[in-house]
Structure formats: structure tokens, C-alpha cells
Amino acid sequence: MMRRFTNLRTDLLRTFVTVADLRSYTETGIVLGRTQPAISLQIKRLEEIAGSKLVDIQGKQIELTPEGQTLLGYAREILRLNDRAVANLQQAAFLGTLRIGLPVDYSIDFFQSIIARFSADNPAVLLDIRCDWSRKLLSALHVDDLDMTIAVTDAMPAPHVSIYWSERPVWACERDCRIDPDQPLKIVAHPQGCPYRKRMIDALNSEGRDWRVSFESLGVSALQKAVLHGMGVTALTKKTLMPGMRILTPSDGFPQLSKIHVGLFYKHVKMSDAALRLIEQITEEVSTFRLPTRTRAG
Structure with missing residues (x-):
């Protein structure tokens, strides 16, 4: 039948x-x-x-x-x-301005490279790129100050998310770093409100371990350099680990960190042809992450 x-x-x-x-x-x-x-x-x-x-x-x-x-x-x-x-059948030109948000707290270099290739292939499209905290980028999208954004959030699915995936951050320190268990753990972190910072502090507090923030910066590159200079430990995704770092595991006395959720957010009703082409390109590139929890959502 x-x-x-x-x-x-x-x-x-x-x-x-x-x-x-x-x-x-x-x-x-x-x-x-x-x-x-x-x-x-x-x-x-x-x-x-x-x-x-x-x-x-x-x-x-x-x-x-x-x-x-x-x-x-x-x-x-x-x-x-x-x-x-x-758009392709009508041979629509990719014209206009795209306002794009990129998070300072997640793999910004990866998405910058995607956008750079898109810009080279579509020179008629003007790009307005804002790098900021995920929560600020989502607020900007909500009030239509952005056309699309990549952002980290604690809950999924979330409003305006197209695709999302999860990653578990890891503890990282300088390769030869020696950690004194009798001293408060030195943490390298983004300012208050960062999901990585929250996960580190929650994990340490759950085990009753003393800690203090030894270095704080908005930019992930500054955190990476601080770790490489031996100023403390931090939480990173595996894509943002640098040569000269080593991962700290439960066998080193570091509890597993809870996952972060990352998504591509946009309002479909406001999408131009150019925006849809970039969304398609980002979607294809994200598939190369090969993460176990890549999901399509509302």
C-alpha cells in the first residue's frame, strides 16, 4: 500500500x-x-x-x-x-547590510573566518559586526539591533534559535603549571555573568575548594595568554585550547564542568537574501564540529 x-x-x-x-x-x-x-x-x-x-x-x-x-x-x-x-532561480543579488553578532566568549576566530570568506564572495554586501557578551547580543537581536547572532545560553531551545549544539568546557592550565592544593586556586576568567566563569565557580564550590580570581578580562585571547603565562587556570572549549596548555581532569582534582549551549539566532521574517546565504554557510560549517548534540530547534 x-x-x-x-x-x-x-x-x-x-x-x-x-x-x-x-x-x-x-x-x-x-x-x-x-x-x-x-x-x-x-x-x-x-x-x-x-x-x-x-x-x-x-x-x-x-x-x-x-x-x-x-x-x-x-x-x-x-x-x-x-x-x-x-533567490537563486531569480538570480537575486546579495545586496544590503548585515548586522552580525559574535560572542567574545566562544570560538570567535572560527566564525570570523566564515564571515570573512562570505564577505570575499559577496563584496556588494556590507557587514556590520559586533563582538560582545552573548547575553547582550541576544538582547540586541530581540530589539532588532542585530539581524543574526551566534550566542551562548544556559537553556535550549531558546527564542529565535535556528540550530544549536552543546560542548563541555575543560579546565586548562600552562603545560608545566604546578598547583598547590594548600593554596586557593587561582582562576583566570571573564567578568561576572560569563557562563564559563559560573561553571568553574559552581564546580569548585560544590567540592568546597577555595579559589580566587587572579586575572579577569573581556577577551578570550587575554585569558589564553594569562593561562600560558602561568597566572592561573581557566575553562575553555577544546577549539580554544592553545599549544602549551594542558587539560586538567578529575584525576588532577578538577571536577567535570557542565555543558554550555551555543546557537545561531535570527528572526526569519526579517531575513534578506544575503542573510539567508550566510546562515546557510554557517550551518554547513557548524556541521564540521561533529558534536554529539547538534540539534535543529525553534
Whole structure:
């Protein structure tokens, strides 16, 4: 017996993604040029096709159901591929300005290299790149000061995330560093609010170990140099370890650190052709991480 396929209409998915981003039927109607009742009918039609309730409305609050969260990541990807296909078929030029956020607290060199290659291939696109704390970048995206951002967050899935993955930071010190267990552990860290700093302190406090911050800086390169100069230990991802460092493990007396969550965030309704091309390039490059928990999400 031939299997019956269910086709998700892109116009309904576009409405659904826009509602998820804006959390308002009225604003969605304005953006998509439809009335509020029409938006409501489109969501109901998508729920009928999907066979699940996707949106939960409590008073003026619009939230996604677990099924809605599951669909959202796939919906973003379907729309991205649809819009890229249309742009290529129409031979659309990659023009405009892209405002991109890069986190100072995660593999910034890796993403800079991706963006540099994109810029070389698309010289007509102007790039406005902001490097800052992840929490500040997400706030900027929320108020439309950025078009897209890479960011670290404690919880996933999160609003406007397209893809995300997890990594477990490791303790790192200078190769020949000797740590005195009778003295407070010297920590090299970003300022308060950094997820790496929080994980180090939580792990040490859970074991009742004394510590003090010996070096503090916003930039990861400054932390790397401080560690290489023997000023203390820090938490890094394996991609940001430097030659001359060694990893400290539980056998060295260092507890395992909890994972960090990293994502690519953007509002699909505001994406230009150029932005969609860069998102596609970042998505392809991230797949080379080969991490065990790479996930598509809403």
C-alpha cells in the first residue's frame, strides 16, 4: 500500500514562524499583510494538517506547545531553503547590510573566518559586526539591533534559535603549571555573568575548594595568554585550547564542568537574501564540529 504523504504548506509555515517570533497575531498580520482573523485561520489550518495543537493562547500571551517547538526548527529550515531556492532561480543579488553578532566568549576566530570568506564572495554586501557578551547580543537581536547572532545560553531551545549544539568546557592550565592544593586556586576568567566563569565557580564550590580570581578580562585571547603565562587556570572549549596548555581532569582534582549551549539566532521574517546565504554557510560549517548534540530547534 502506497504511503500517504503530508505536505506542509510554506505559506502556513511562514505565518507560524512569524507568530513564534513576534508572539502576536496582530503584528504578524501587519508584517505579512493579512488580517488578524486570517492569521488565526492559517494557524488552525496548519494545526489540522500537522494533527497537533501548535499554539497555546492564554489571555494575551501566545506560547508554543511542545509540538509547536518541535515543528518550529523544521519550519525555519524549510523556509530558508525555499527562499534560497527562489533567490537563486531569480538570480537575486546579495545586496544590503548585515548586522552580525559574535560572542567574545566562544570560538570567535572560527566564525570570523566564515564571515570573512562570505564577505570575499559577496563584496556588494556590507557587514556590520559586533563582538560582545552573548547575553547582550541576544538582547540586541530581540530589539532588532542585530539581524543574526551566534550566542551562548544556559537553556535550549531558546527564542529565535535556528540550530544549536552543546560542548563541555575543560579546565586548562600552562603545560608545566604546578598547583598547590594548600593554596586557593587561582582562576583566570571573564567578568561576572560569563557562563564559563559560573561553571568553574559552581564546580569548585560544590567540592568546597577555595579559589580566587587572579586575572579577569573581556577577551578570550587575554585569558589564553594569562593561562600560558602561568597566572592561573581557566575553562575553555577544546577549539580554544592553545599549544602549551594542558587539560586538567578529575584525576588532577578538577571536577567535570557542565555543558554550555551555543546557537545561531535570527528572526526569519526579517531575513534578506544575503542573510539567508550566510546562515546557510554557517550551518554547513557548524556541521564540521561533529558534536554529539547538534540539534535543529525553534
